[in-house]
Amino acid sequence: MFGKEIVKTAGGAALAYFPNFVRTSVKEKVELLFWKKTLRQSAGNFYNGHMQEYFTTLFGLTTDDYAGQRVLDIGCGPIGTLEWCDMACERVGVDPLAHRYERLNKGAHKMRYVESGAEQLPFSDGSFDIVSMFNSLDHVENVEAAAREAQRVLRPGGSLLLIVEVGHAATLTEPHALDNSVADLFAEDCEEIIRRELGVRADHNIYGSITDGVPRKHPSDPGILAIRFRKRNSPRTRADQDKAQAANQPTLSVQKGSTLPVMSCANGR
Template sequence: MTRQGAYKNPIAKYVHEYMFWKKELAEKGFLPNAHYEAFFTSLFGLEKAFYDGKRLLDIGCGPCGSLEWAGNASQRVGLDPLAEAYGFLERAPQQMEYTPDFVESISFPDASFDVVTSINSLDHVDDLAKATAEMARVVCPGGHILVACEISPAPKPCEPTLVGWDLARHFPGKWRVLDASRFPFSENVSASILHKQPLAPSAPIPPHGVLRLILQKGEKNFEKDAGGKPF
């Protein structure tokens, strides 16, 4: 089940997000991005070559340059409602593009991207149904959606939307579920996947954990998860 959280103060949420990055910059003197390549490759069991010549859209990208590593892609776009505000932070020059769209209303036409990613961002959105519909809309046939998201039992000020283990069902259209792995939560979303083993499909479903989801837009509707069991 996917539920909307109790926190409904988007202004406070975005102020908190901006101040987080401003503090990071003040403490470190720069905003590092060398670690992002592993988030888009090792995190999903993919090689960098998977992105050769592809058009990439990263949802909730932040200001660091999450796609700077992907020089082999044909297009690199980061989506973040704070993209224009992030321009006031002192950042190193970047090659990727930014758009200040909300994921609930993406300004690109249908089928604009080969890969749409969301790493630790879907629980930050204000309307999950609209967000997943827009992500599905802008992916081309045969393209992929990659998601890594915390499944939390309680909302937080910056993560007001509670995402459920059944997230795949909330993307409209026809999809192949290539992966729907559950991980125990450890420190943060990326650490949970990179440093832990996925739970067995037969294991009890925990109230708290991390979901790794890989979807491919295709002709077959998703009725079973990657392990062959119904959702």
């Protein structure tokens, strides 16, 4: 395990010198290999029975909080992270590899999969009541753009649930070395409701570390942030966001695409 981590870290450092399209291609291939191996080890069926506790208990929520709501999981992977959430009005998983992941899971899930990067989500402003980013923010191409988009598609008053690993070196699949300041990316439009800070197990299992309640002994140690945000009722407008982006960082070069419809729910606000 230790040797594999060294290879992943060394590979991540080396890829930093390659063009974006090369880094993305390598990252996607490694991600697919990981999930294919996981599928073989689980006898051909992905296990997702552990996900409910991370969407509820970890953040002080219950299944009642999801009843009739529109839920989006960004960077969902192939396991069916929202299969437990049958009380929701709409449950959508977004991932750049969504179509290939659906082939892996044989299309057996009831949640809807949408293929998209996190940096430009194909949904209108305020489309969802609950948005989650679980162990995915350090996998994206552009962390700042992904954080902005997660907040944009969340309705005012809605919940944003973040699980992110901090304090680790960049790797092949996690090309960003983040620290606790990553929470500041959500501070303009959201307020923190719950924050938990945990350590990481020796086997680098993020969900296992959360379940075990591994302590983070020192701020410089690798750790996990689990934060529940609430979007303010008067967030910045898209024009405000674009102005701030232009002032503080290079413009992300992307082409705008069409938006996908999200179910109108009686209990959604």
